Amino acid sequence: MSGPTAAAADGTAARSRGGARPGREALVVCDRLVRIFTADGVEVQALQGLDLVVGPGELTALVGASGSGKSTLLNILAGLDTPSAGAAEVAGFDLVAMDAAARLRYRREVVGFVWQQAARNLLPYLTAAQNVCLPMQLARDRVPRRQRAGRVRELLELLGVGHCHDRRPERMSGGEQQRVAIAVALANSPALLLADEPTGELDSRSADEILAAMRTVNEELGTTVLIVTHDASVASAVRRTVAIRDGRTSSEVLRRAAVDEHGTEVVVAQEYVTVDRAGRLQLPAGFAEKLAIRNRARVALQPDHITVHRDDSHAG
Numbered sequence: 001m002s003g004p005t006a007a008a009a010d011g012t013a014a015r016s017r018g019g020a021r022p023g024r025e026a027l028v029v030c031d032r033l034v035r036i037f038t039a040d041g042v043e044v045q046a047l048q049g050l051d052l053v054v055g056p057g058e059l060t061a062l063v064g065a066s067g068s069g070k071s072t073l074l075n076i077l078a079g080l081d082t083p084s085a086g087a088a089e090v091a092g093f094d095l096v097a098m099d100a101a102a103r104l105r106y107r108r109e110v111v112g113f114v115w116q117q118a119a120r121n122l123l124p125y126l127t128a129a130q131n132v133c134l135p136m137q138l139a140r141d142r143v144p145r146r147q148r149a150g151r152v153r154e155l156l157e158l159l160g161v162g163h164c165h166d167r168r169p170e171r172m173s174g175g176e177q178q179r180v181a182i183a184v185a186l187a188n189s190p191a192l193l194l195a196d197e198p199t200g201e202l203d204s205r206s207a208d209e210i211l212a213a214m215r216t217v218n219e220e221l222g223t224t225v226l227i228v229t230h231d232a233s234v235a236s237a238v239r240r241t242v243a244i245r246d247g248r249t250s251s252e253v254l255r256r257a258a259v260d261e262h263g264t265e266v267v268v269a270q271e272y273v274t275v276d277r278a279g280r281l282q283l284p285a286g287f288a289e290k291l292a293i294r295n296r297a298r299v300a301l302q303p304d305h306i307t308v309h310r311d312d313s314h315a316g
């Protein structure tokens with residue numbers, strides 16, 4: 001396939017993979033994604049059958065230990081790398097099968113990327129405005145020429161860096177550089193914004209500003225945002241946090257606002273585990289450790305839930 005299919009455009013491809021919730025088609029569908037690297041004759045399975053579905057308009061954090069496969073996943077979703085096996089689809093683009101022309105279009109128009117190193121996101125000899133305009137020039141017909149200057153201004157204002165319009169990166173703080181980088185990533189109105197540790201090099205105040213900027217983008221432009229982070233404050237401030245363990249999605253936390261018995265607004269967090277097509281699930285590491293569950297667990301089906309107990313078959 002060289003671009004979005006008709007089936008994917010009306011959501012049937014995503015639906016047939018069992019991903020999207022009714023009335024809300026998936027934007028990102030990863031199905032049993034595998035990525036194997038070979039270095040010096042040694043194979044590393046960075047992704048080992050990863051499943052992930054993200055709906056349009058979601059703001060999601062991806063967390064996990066170092067080496068768990070987060071950057072590998074992001075590089076595949078960015079169209080910079082291809083999986084060894086499995087399926088990955090974003091906005092109807094088949095990331096496994098797309099040809100070079102579709103890949104270029106995908107990277108220019110469908111996905112935006114913000115890296116951890118501020119310096120990697122911006123060209124040092126261009127001003128903020130020129131940096132933001134560059135992707136529009138490269139995509140040619142995406143934003144008409146006469147609308148570009150206005151769009152540059154709007155994006156810089158939206159991200160709170162309108163004052164950096166004529167400045168080169170060397171005259172901006174790290175936080176300002178990252179907010180300009182988000183504007184660059186948004187230049188061609190991508191459906192999906194990916195950020196790999198965007199707050200990794202920043203102090204906590206600048207990190208909060210970046211998170212606020214991501215939220216603004218998500219709420220005001222409706223862009224779907226996926227952030228890889230080690231920063232617990234970022235992970236706990238978004239509605240959905242997905243944990244990756246050993247190259248698979250293992251568990252996730254969903255947060256929603258609720259009103260408690262005193263009428264106070266509170267955030268309720270609920271933990272979920274991923275269940276793959278074969279019915280496999282990983283217990284959250286903390287749960288299994290706390291109850292010393294290893295190798296085998298005793299399960300029982302209840303009318304509306306399943307219980308999981310430590311294996312006590314040796315006792316007595």
Ligand SMILES: Nc1ncnc2c1ncn2[C@@H]1O[C@H](COP(=O)(O)OP(=O)(O)OP(=O)(O)O)[C@@H](O)[C@H]1O
Binds near residue numbers: 039044045067070072
């Ligand atoms: N190009 C590569 N060649 C060989 N091995 C690789 C390559 N890229 C990643 N890996 C390996 O794949 C595994 C997953 O790496 P990845 O960078 O995706 O992890 P991560 O979760 O992003 O880690 P971190 O949080 O440290 O950035 C690691 O074992 C890593 O060493």
